[in-house]
Amino acid sequence: MTIQWAGLSPELLIQLDRDREQPLRSQLEAAIRSAIREGRLAAGERLPSSRELARDLGVSRGLVQECYGQLLSEGYLDSRVGSATRVAGGAVSMPASAGPASAGPASAVSVTDPAAPAFRKSPRPPLIADFRSGVPDLASFPRGDWAWATQQACRTTASADFDYGDPRGSDSLRQVLAGYLRRVRASAAGPEDLIICTGYAQGLALVLRVLAGRGIRTVAFEDPGYGTDDISATVRAAGVSAVHVPVDGNGLDVAALAASGARAVVATPAHQSPTGVVLTPERRHALVEWARRGDGYLIEDDYDSEFRYDREPVGMVQGLAPDRVFAIGTVSKALAPALRIGWVLAPAALTGAVAQEKEIADRGTPVLDQLALALLLESGRYDRHLRRMRAVYARRRAALADALASHSPRARLTGLAAGFHGVLHLPGPADEQAVVDAARHRSVGLYPMRSYRSGSSPAPPQLVLGFGNVSEHAVRAGIAAVADLLG
Helix, strand or coil, rough: CCEEECCCCCCCCCCCCCCCCCCHHHHHHHHHHHHCCCCCCCCCCCCCCHHHHHHHHCCCCCHHHHHHHHHHCCEEEEECCCCCCCCCCCCCCCCHHHHCCCCHHHHHHCCCCCCCHHHHHCCCCCCCEEEECCCCCCCHHHHHHHHHHHHHHHHCCCCHHHHHCCCCCCCHHHHHHHHHHHHCCCCCHHHHHHHECHHHHHHHHHHHHHHHHHHCCCEEEECCCCHHHHHHHHHEEEEEEEEEEEEEEEEHHHHHHHHCCCCCECCCCCCCCCCCCCHHHHHHHHHHHHHHCCHHHHECCCCCCEEEEECCCCCCCCHCHHHHEEEEEEEECCCCCCHHHEEEECCCCHHHHHHHHHHHHHHCCHHHHHHHHHHHHHCCCHHHHHHHHHHHHHHHHHHHHHHHHHHCCCCEEEEEECCCEEEEEEECCCCCCHHHHHHHHHEECCCHHHHHHCCCCCCCCCEEEEEECCCCHHHHHHHHHHHHHHH
């Protein structure tokens, strides 16, 4: 069905195809995002009411309300009580080249994942339960699907593709991945702006080196977020210095960022690591405005966005400002860290510079692995695996909440809307490290929030509890063993 909204520009057509596999709501969201990005819907322009649009499209009002709600959370729309839904003032049109498309060496840097601080690398004795965050269910890696995809890649890859190729990565993977990111993460991704890398660590190192080469010498990091040990080697190798900007209940404090003097910031807007807070629409617009006014950049770490339980995942900030955002993603949480496959979605003007840094670093990520991932994405096996794992993590999440409710009812757990870790708030006088040490004596691995904080300033005692690689039985047994320590 194709309709034109009354009162809006004649170019604005909404097309819903009921024969497509893509859900109608996703089609509607994509159409509105595209209209805003391309300037066919101007800032402040009124959208039809949910009742009016539902009637015109022949869909339920609830579907339209859910669509509007998703775009509100992503910062594309604005709504106030008693007023119509309008295009948000910060959702400005982007350059056409950034829209959805059809078609010193960084290798010296070592940095850990934001959800896997360095102190966790030491060998551990067997534990009843190890609530280490940032690790997916390793036993659920889809070995059969990966073996199939690898075999297919070996059988079908042309001989010429075994030569040194494009440092940005396989064209096949970049084409498929761009479509996936547009569909699932609401990004403004084109294959020409993707650089395949060996995980988040390398992606961050490449981007920091590019920014340093353009005179950006101070980079901000969320606090809590990366611990100092996690970023020191990376920023030092890139020739930049780090400052830390606080996170509150609305996400990154953009006013504090503006006062920091940084011209780049590394952030986790969709699911802040480790607090679990989602960056609010107001903060999203403020962050984009900060970048545009100060010639700055956001490095968006999209680390576990595939796993959200209460609603559809919030789209990337990159979709609002592709000329100011480097988005870095990996398959470390979706599949396994051992694959070492990630990507940088770069602003069009800087894609070449990132690709050059990648070529200097290692001349490219292994092609067969890239082609195997492309086949997983293209065949639908990747999506099926994610659906299966969402159910697994949802059960473990419920087991954690139930175990705490049963054994330690005064304990408060937050940050569970997405991902596979939560934040446990300890009673006021508790000492994080003392609780961690006592739990270790009982063969339970707990981890303190202080490892994610930049300084020694007073902060409420908290633990970061990961449940991705902990069975439901182990979750219950582990919490039962340390319940009296948790308040």
